[in-house]
Amino acid sequence: xxxxxxxxxxxxxxxxxxxxxxxxxxxxxxxxxxxxxxxxxxxxxxxxxxxxxxxxxxxxxxxxxxxxxxxxxxxxxxxxxxxxxxxxxxxxxxxxxxxxxxxxxxxxxxxxxxxxxxxxxxxxxxxxxxxxxxxxxxxxxxxxxxxxxxxxxxxxxxxxxxxxxxxxxxxxxxxxxxxxxxxxxxxxxxxxxxxxxxxxxxxxxxxxxxxxxxxxxxxxxxxxxxxxxxxxxxxxxxxxxxxxxxxxxxxxxxxxxxxxxxxxxxxxxxxxxxxxxxxxxxxxxxxxxxxxxxxxxxxxxxxxxxxxxxxxxxxxxxxxxxxxxxxxxxxxxxxxxxxxxxxxxxxxxxxxxxxxx
Amino acid sequence: xxxxxxxxxxxxxxxxxxxxxxxxxxxxxxxxxxxxxxxxxxxxxxxxxxxxxxxxxxxxxxxxxxxxxxxxxxxxxxxxxxxxxxxxxxxxxxxxxxxxxxxxxxxxxxxxxxxxxxxxxxxxxxxxxxxxxxxxxxxxxxxxxxxxxxxxxxxxxxxxxxxxxxxxxxxxxxxxxxxxxxxxxxxxxxxxxxxxxxxxxxxxxxxxxxxxxxxxxxxxxxxxxxxxxxxxxxxxxxxxxxxxxxxxxxxxxxxxxxxxxxxxxxxxxxxxxxxxxxxxxxxxxxxxxxxxxxxxx
Numbered sequence: 001x002x003x004x005x006x007x008x009x010x011x012x013x014x015x016x017x018x019x020x021x022x023x024x025x026x027x028x029x030x031x032x033x034x035x036x037x038x039x040x041x042x043x044x045x046x047x048x049x050x051x052x053x054x055x056x057x058x059x060x061x062x063x064x065x066x067x068x069x070x071x072x073x074x075x076x077x078x079x080x081x082x083x084x085x086x087x088x089x090x091x092x093x094x095x096x097x098x099x100x101x102x103x104x105x106x107x108x109x110x111x112x113x114x115x116x117x118x119x120x121x122x123x124x125x126x127x128x129x130x131x132x133x134x135x136x137x138x139x140x141x142x143x144x145x146x147x148x149x150x151x152x153x154x155x156x157x158x159x160x161x162x163x164x165x166x167x168x169x170x171x172x173x174x175x176x177x178x179x180x181x182x183x184x185x186x187x188x189x190x191x192x193x194x195x196x197x198x199x200x201x202x203x204x205x206x207x208x209x210x211x212x213x214x215x216x217x218x219x220x221x222x223x224x225x226x227x228x229x230x231x232x233x234x235x236x237x238x239x240x241x242x243x244x245x246x247x248x249x250x251x252x253x254x255x256x257x258x259x260x261x262x263x264x265x266x267x268x269x270x271x272x273x274x275x276x277x278x279x280x281x282x283x284x285x286x287x288x289x290x291x292x293x294x295x296x297x298x299x300x301x302x303x304x305x306x307x308x309x310x311x312x313x314x315x316x317x318x319x320x321x322x323x324x325x326x327x328x329x330x331x332x333x334x335x336x337x338x339x340x341x342x343x344x345x346x347x348x349x350x351x352x353x354x355x356x357x
Numbered sequence: 358x359x360x361x362x363x364x365x366x367x368x369x370x371x372x373x374x375x376x377x378x379x380x381x382x383x384x385x386x387x388x389x390x391x392x393x394x395x396x397x398x399x400x401x402x403x404x405x406x407x408x409x410x411x412x413x414x415x416x417x418x419x420x421x422x423x424x425x426x427x428x429x430x431x432x433x434x435x436x437x438x439x440x441x442x443x444x445x446x447x448x449x450x451x452x453x454x455x456x457x458x459x460x461x462x463x464x465x466x467x468x469x470x471x472x473x474x475x476x477x478x479x480x481x482x483x484x485x486x487x488x489x490x491x492x493x494x495x496x497x498x499x500x501x502x503x504x505x506x507x508x509x510x511x512x513x514x515x516x517x518x519x520x521x522x523x524x525x526x527x528x529x530x531x532x533x534x535x536x537x538x539x540x541x542x543x544x545x546x547x548x549x550x551x552x553x554x555x556x557x558x559x560x561x562x563x564x565x566x567x568x569x570x571x572x573x574x575x576x577x578x579x580x581x582x583x584x585x586x587x588x589x590x591x592x593x594x595x596x597x598x599x600x601x602x603x604x605x606x607x608x609x610x611x612x613x614x615x616x617x618x619x620x621x622x623x624x625x626x627x628x629x630x631x632x633x634x635x636x637x638x639x640x641x642x643x644x645x646x647x648x649x650x651x652x653x654x
Contacts, residue, residue, distance in 0.1 A: 049540075052544060053543075054540050054543065054544075073543075074543040074544060075543060075546040079544065080544060081540070081541075081544045083537045083540065083541060084537075085535070085537060087535075087537050087538050087540075087541040089555040089556065089559075090559050091555060091559045092555065100545055100547070100551075100555075101544075101545040101546060104545055104546040104547050104548065104551065105546065149541075152541075152545060
């Protein structure tokens with residue numbers, strides 16, 4: 001297990017014309033469970049492959065526990081990585097598949113047959129694969145295959161880190177939850193440094209202690225699930241996380257009030273005069289639907305009932321506004337909305353305006 | 358109940374007619390010849406299986422058959438491993454791919470008799486580039502007089518002509534392997550050999566079955582090239598079954614024995630191909646039905 005440090009890492013696939021990964025420095029703490037969250041094509045997999053050494057970064061350094069490993073080949077970095085689609089050695093049995101990374105060790109790291117057998121047994125028990133241990137890997141279901149791919153990472157108990165590249169894409173929804181829980185348990189039990197790439201916020205938020213949100217090759221926010229929900233540093237984070245995502249409305253500031261299309265909205269603090277594009281962010285959970293005469297009039301376009309609450313898709317003049325409405329609250333005939341002042345975030349050029357201003 | 362619709366046979370009819378004319382009728386003619394004797398004047402006499410007994414007992418047939426088996430064995434032992442090795446060495450992306458593919462396809466585009474002629478001239482001691490060079494270097498090489506030299510010439514020629522077929526088949530198997538497999542192997546710390554053994558070879562197995570079958574059948578039926586290069590000589594040293602058969606049928610006009618021999622020849626190819634196919638696909642079937650319990654250590 002190791003602390004992984006990125007120093008000004010950047011990567012370009014086309015020799016510097018465009019960067020898939022813009023220069024970033026970041027530290028992954030030893031034993032942390034991280035999620036790397038972002039839309040497809042934002043550079044998550046690139047970053048993961050740089051850490052495992054499958055990709056040589058164009059710029060920057062990679063340190064494991066303070067030691068530069070940028071030039072080391074994958075084999076010598078002692079990293080486990082699980083891919084989006086299951087990769088199995090078809091001609092081997094399930095148990096042989098799990099033993100494969102252990103058997104490949106040479107020299108001082110070489111393991112005895114007995115030790116390999118006991119570690120494989122552990123991994124099999126951990127993933128509940130007892131019934132399949134002696135079967136050929138070919139012909140198993142996608143779920144089982146991906147479990148075995150996971151197992152090949154977990155069997156190496158002394159790895160520096162385990163990297164997951166959207167590993168649950170091919171797994172049935174009801175098993176996803178179960179596997180994610182299993183991963184969390186394994187993390188608690190063994191304390192590996194784990195980095196989990198996904199574009200699914202639920203996966204990221206349930207798996208990770210810390211979520212790293214990426215957009216277009218850059219890290220836009222690192223934080224706990226709570227921080228990402230309460231104080232998104234960037235309007236993208238607000239919109240990307242939450243279902244539905246945060247409402248972002250263009251506004252002007254006037255002392256301790258925000259003005260949206262001439263409607264005054266109370267804020268909990270006074271902002272200085274700021275230039276640039278100002279926006280107000282409020283999560284649908286903190287927009288309350290009320291009857292006429294109290295707030296800002298809106299027009300409801302549609303209502304989706306998701307079971308535990310309803311989502312009203314509304315229009316505030318020309319701006320879209322999502323509102324979460326409790327199940328049994330009747331919809332008013334002339335709907336208006338109120339914003340919870342203490343839940344409003346103000347953004348300047350898409351960046352959160354901090355409390356220090 | 359749905360009425361039986363015979364109209365469907367009309368659609369199959371053209372193919373049936375075609376197959377009948379191209380395969381069934383000629384084959385039956387051969388069967389017809391193989392059980393009769395003729396003394397000219399289009400008079401035929403029923404002889405039963407006599408020709409078959411004669412062919413199977415003849416030393417001449419045994420010798421040709423052994424030569425054929427030896428030749429096909431050597432061809433497979435050289436071309437399959439060499440083909441795999443070349444396919445592994447070929448680039449997977451970039452401009453090199455099309456260059457390699459075109460170069461590999463070139464020998465396959467040359468007609469058999471032209472290949473024979475090229476090598477016949479190329480290996481001649483008096484004017485051929487290869488033969489003359491070898492002679493100038495003091496190597497005692499003459500494929501028209503020495504049995505071993507004749508065999509080496511034919512084998513090198515066949516390897517030159519047909520290895521690229523194996524290469525192209527293996528290459529198609531190799532490029533179908535997703536990158537993730539190689540990445541996973543690097544993560545697992547697999548050696549170059551392990552990558553070949555557990556990733557590349559299993560993915561190539563299906564195309565290798567085709568390659569082995571094609572190369573076996575073609576080399577077992579080889580006629581044109583040895584006919585052009587050595588004419589079956591020196592002596593009978595390179596007289597394969599096909600050359601023998603033509604000599605018997607056209608040279609000696611022994612239609613009965615020739616017909617019996619061609620049927621035996623055909624059956625041998627069928628049986629050996631079946632054996633190859635069964636052995637090579639056995640593992641496939643095994644792994645599907647394989648449900649044994651127990652660890653793999």
